[in-house]
Amino acid sequence: MAKTNQEWWPQLLNVDILDDNARDVSPYGEEFDYAEEFQKLDFEEVKNDIRQVMMDSKDWWPADYGTYGPFFIRMAWHSAGTYRTADGRAGASGGLQRLPPESSWPDNINLDKARRLLQPVKLKYGRKLSWGDLIVLAGNVALETMGFETFGFAGGRDDEFKSNEATVWGPEEEWEETSPERYEDGEVGNLKDPLANTVMGLIYVNPEGPYGEPDVEGSAANIREEFTKMAMNDEETVALIAGGHTFGKVHGADNPEEHLGPEPEAAPIEDQGLGWDQDLDDIGGMITSGIEGPWTDSPIEWDMGYVDNLLDHEWTSVKGPGGAWQWKPVDADSVEDAPGAQDPSESEEPMMLTTDVALKHDDDYRAVLERFQENPDEFQEAFARAWYKLLHRDMGPPERYLGPEVPDETMVWQDPIPDADYEFVGDEEIAELKTELLDSELSRTQLVKTAWASASTYRDSDKRGGANGGRIRLEPQRSWEVNEPEELETVLETLEGIQAAFNDSRDDDVRVSLADLIVLGGNAAVEQAAADAGYDVTVPFEPGRTDATAEQTDAESFEHLEPKVDAFRNYLGSGDYDDMYENPEHRMVDKAELLNLTVPELTVLVGGMRTLGATYQDTDRGVLTEERGTLTNDFFANLLDMQYEWESASEDDELFEVRNRETGEVEWEATRLDLIFGSNARLRATADVYAADDGEEQFVEDFVDAWTKVMRNDRFDLQ
Incomplete structure (x- = not known):
């Protein structure tokens, strides 16, 4: 194959990734409005169709315990769980799991079949239902069919039709490698930005333990670092792992290296996008991770089985039938067996992953587990909220959420912005404010820099940041080095004075927010700078921004928006x-x-x-x-x-x-x-x-x- 420019000259700065912003590669065209199409759905009909697929076992792919429910939960989890706070990329939006590299990650073995099972639903609703929404909605519906009360669901994820080449996944050249180059100073436990997963090709961490060894302390450290990179705290982390592992099983009937065909992107053309070919009859079961067994005795019911099994029994590490490290109960007779996944007349002993046992041996994680065990309702609510956050973290502000199941409550991680209780400025007021701004003690440069500092925090990846909310006046943005805090303090004081004087002078309900005033100041400065160069231009301005409060701002997660270079x-x-x-x-x-x-x-x-x-x-x-x-x-x-x-x-x-x-x-x-x-x-x-x-x-x-x-x-x- 002929070399590309990048291969001939590896040091070449690749700006081609910006071309995706220059054109719409979607077959729907630039006029397509997914939000408008989604609103045409009969949402309950969609859910019923998903339920029907879930309970209708196909001849070409087996359903554990007679349902694809746990399979769809894993699919949804692995779609949304790629999200990372450092750059806001990945996650469920875009339906990226159906595109490389995620489509062929080792951690996503057999999820190609889960998506293919849902193909009839996608074909039925076409442009009204994106793969991005369908993949995670199927996970939500799966939870509900197994007795769990979810927190809600929002649609609105447009599909991508091309992989995002800007996403940096790591320095390794082989799947499932853990290179020292992934960590600052080569030390495990300090991932370089923007990485979140600790292993190339895995969603989170190695389920066997760091470097494939059953090291529970190291595993707990990796879990905490990775989930923190997803903006999840200890309670949310435990709730997600415990809640997700309440359902289903892992598959390791034999060694994956000996029985799995190539991944989808490497499979022969006649396989039509399906990968990991395996002879289920010859193997005697399915292979995904190489780890084998359920976590509980009732893998398709919401209960406390996972938490009770983990806390109430001792576990020891063993090599399972797939050749991977897993954990079995020390006293097998004391743990209730699960029915066979394909034949309920058979039974299977529950197991745990190293990442499960790690929760028990970490003091802080164990405290959360024990609290959940004593308060099952608290566990249910914690998992419901954490799952909702997992599925929706990359969608941006709640005004982008669509559908009848969007909760009334707005969470701080959604970067809420208050509604205006006043009228916005019109053309006459805008002209008046421009004059005030340009006649103030602030320089043209100060106005431009402040407007840029406010607006340029925006990330199209997860729709966070931007000028709306006026968060440049709040921590942490107010203290970022790039924003020159001392000078910014002076600029904000002057702008707040102009804002107060204008608002106090009004006899009507017209007001201006600081967020709008900051942008207007930058616009006015640009217009004046263009006039000095001999060009009469008007920079478009649309009022409507409001000012968020510190209580509406997740300061810790906003730290990730700070530019290290601008x-x-x-x-x-x-x-x-x-x-x-x-x-x-x-x-x-x-x-x-x-x-x-x-x-x-x-x-x-x-x-x-x-x-x-x-x-x-x-x-x-x-x-x-x-x-x-x-x-x-x-x-x-x-x-x-x-x-x-x-x-x-x-x-x-x-x-x-x-x-x-x-x-x-x-x-x-x-x-x-x-x-x-x-x-x-x-x-x-x-x-x-x-x-x-x-x-x-x-x-x-x-x-x-x-x-x-x-x-x-x-x-x-x-x-």
């Missing part, structure tokens, strides 16, 4: 971080992807922010113009001008000097985040357009469009 403000960070990104420009592309930017939008925003002087600590680095604060195309024109030459000014090649070839004088300083627009062929090709003598007007227009896109990324009410 190319747009030329912020290189402290440099003492260790993660999966090779250099600052890789982080730049990653951030652009999360902001849903295209290559031209990334390019024009960086160039515009430089000429506006919106740099970290107001340094001159990258401000390649004599007219700082004016929206010109000078950044690109001077970057590409051959009268200048560039040379490194730091050992780490992060800072550079710009010298005049004739005089030898240093005229500017710049960073890697500037030079990449001249060194990378594709970025340079775009910069050429804006650098041209006739390119400045397009530059200004494109900057306004890209700026507006960032300012309103989180305005789901406008989309």
